[in-house]
Amino acid sequence: MRAFVLTGPGAYEVREVPAPQAVPGEVVVEVERAGVCGTDVEFFTGEMAYLHQGHSSYPMRLGHEWAGTVAEIGDGVDPGWLGRRVMGDTMLGDRTCRRCCRGRQHVCEQRQEVGIRDGRPGALAERIAVPAWSLHALPDPVDAVLGALVEPGGNALRAARATEAGPGDRVLVMGPGTIGLLVAMFLRAAGAEVHLLGTTASSLDFARGLGFERAWAEVPDLPFDAVVDAANAEHLPALALDRVEPGGRIVYIGIAGRPSRIDTRALVLKDVTAVGILSASPGLADTIAAYAEGGVDPRPLVAATVGLDEVGAVLAGGYPGPKVQVDPRARAG
Known part of the structure; x- marks a missing residue:
C-alpha cells in the first residue's frame, strides 16, 4: 500500500x-x-x-x-x-x-x-x-x-466542559486555530458568550465568518468567568490567569514550545481553578453524538x-x- x-x-x-x-x-x-x-x-x-x-x-x-x-x-x-x-x-x-x-x-x-x-x-x-x-x-x-x-473535537469538548460555562457566562478562548475554534463551537452550543483572541487578521476574519463576532487582536476590558488557552505562546498562561475573574476557571490545552510560568500566588489569592487537558479519549463518544445531532458542525x-x-x-x-x-x-x- x-x-x-x-x-x-x-x-x-x-x-x-x-x-x-x-x-x-x-x-x-x-x-x-x-x-x-x-x-x-x-x-x-x-x-x-x-x-x-x-x-x-x-x-x-x-x-x-x-x-x-x-x-x-x-x-x-x-x-x-x-x-x-x-x-x-x-x-x-x-x-x-x-x-x-x-x-x-x-x-x-x-x-x-x-x-x-x-x-x-x-x-x-x-x-x-x-x-x-x-x-x-x-x-x-x-x-x-x-x-x-472527532479526535480534535474530543479534545475541544473536554476543554469546553472544563470551563463549566453555560448561559450567562463569558469565556475567552485564546488561539483561533482548529482546537480553539472547536472549543468555541462547543461553548456556543452550551449557551456561553464566547470571545476569541488571535494575532492575525486572517484568523480573526475566519472566526467572524463562523459567527464569532467577538474576535479580538487584544483582550477586551471585560470580566471573563473562564479563559481557555488553546495557543502555543509561552506568555499566554500567565495572561489567562491575569484576565480570569476571581473564582473562575482556566483551562490549558495549548502547549508552548518553551516553558511557561504562572504566579501561583495569584492562582490562590483569586481562588481560581486551573485544569490541564490532554487527549480526546474521554470525550470521543460525546463528540460523535454532538456531530450526529448537528449541535456542532x-x-x-x-x-x-x-x-x-x-x-x-x-x-x-x-x-x-x-x-x-x-x-x-x-x-x-
Missing part, C-alpha cells in the same frame, strides 16, 4: 510499504480521511518533544485523526465490526495499570499513540491497523470528514482535502488552515 513516511526533519517520501495484517484482537481499516494537525507539523520540523525524549523516531508514519471502514478483522474480534464506518482513539493504554483501570488510559505510562509514538504507525496511508477496543462506530450523519474531526474548518503526494507541502505550510484533510486513496494528477 502507499503511505506518507517522514524520514527526518523536512524530509519525506510517499512509499510502497507492506499492508498491515489483522492480528488477534485488532482490525485493519481502509482510511477515508486523515487530518493534519500541529503535532504533525512539529514532527516535520523536528521540534516535537517526543523526538528528544526517545518516544518517537524517524522514519515514522504520521496521522492520528482519521476515519474509515473496517476491511479486515483478526481472531477474537466481533465480526460485527467488519464493514463498519469507524474512527479510533489515539491513546492506547496497556489496559492493566492503575491508571487504565481507573479510566485514565490516555495517561498510561506505557501507552502507545497512533501516528505519534514509535510502534503504532498512523493513518497517512491507505490502511491502518488498530486494536478493536479502540474503535468508535460512526453513525450515518457523521461522514468521513466529520469522522476525522466543524466542516467549515476543513480548508482543503489533498492526497498523500501533497502532504509534504501541507506540513511545510503550503496550504491554508485551519484544517487540511488527506484522502489516502486520491492520486496526484
Whole structure:
C-alpha cells in the first residue's frame, strides 16, 4: 500500500510499504480521511518533544485523526465490526495499570499513540491497523470528514466542559486555530458568550465568518468567568490567569514550545481553578453524538482535502488552515 513516511526533519517520501495484517484482537481499516494537525507539523520540523525524549523516531508514519471502514478483522474480534464506518482513539493504554483501570488510559505510562509514538504507525496511508477496543462506530450523519474531526473535537469538548460555562457566562478562548475554534463551537452550543483572541487578521476574519463576532487582536476590558488557552505562546498562561475573574476557571490545552510560568500566588489569592487537558479519549463518544445531532458542525474548518503526494507541502505550510484533510486513496494528477 502507499503511505506518507517522514524520514527526518523536512524530509519525506510517499512509499510502497507492506499492508498491515489483522492480528488477534485488532482490525485493519481502509482510511477515508486523515487530518493534519500541529503535532504533525512539529514532527516535520523536528521540534516535537517526543523526538528528544526517545518516544518517537524517524522514519515514522504520521496521522492520528482519521476515519474509515473496517476491511479486515483478526481472531477474537466481533465480526460485527467488519464493514463498519469507524474512527479510533489515539491513546492506547496497556489496559492493566492503575491508571487504565481507573479510566485514565490516555495517561498510561506505557501507552502507545497512533501516528505519534514509535510502534503504532498512523493513518497517512491507505490502511491502518488498530486494536478493536479502540474503535468508535460512526453513525450515518457523521461522514468521513466529520469522522476525522472527532479526535480534535474530543479534545475541544473536554476543554469546553472544563470551563463549566453555560448561559450567562463569558469565556475567552485564546488561539483561533482548529482546537480553539472547536472549543468555541462547543461553548456556543452550551449557551456561553464566547470571545476569541488571535494575532492575525486572517484568523480573526475566519472566526467572524463562523459567527464569532467577538474576535479580538487584544483582550477586551471585560470580566471573563473562564479563559481557555488553546495557543502555543509561552506568555499566554500567565495572561489567562491575569484576565480570569476571581473564582473562575482556566483551562490549558495549548502547549508552548518553551516553558511557561504562572504566579501561583495569584492562582490562590483569586481562588481560581486551573485544569490541564490532554487527549480526546474521554470525550470521543460525546463528540460523535454532538456531530450526529448537528449541535456542532466543524466542516467549515476543513480548508482543503489533498492526497498523500501533497502532504509534504501541507506540513511545510503550503496550504491554508485551519484544517487540511488527506484522502489516502486520491492520486496526484
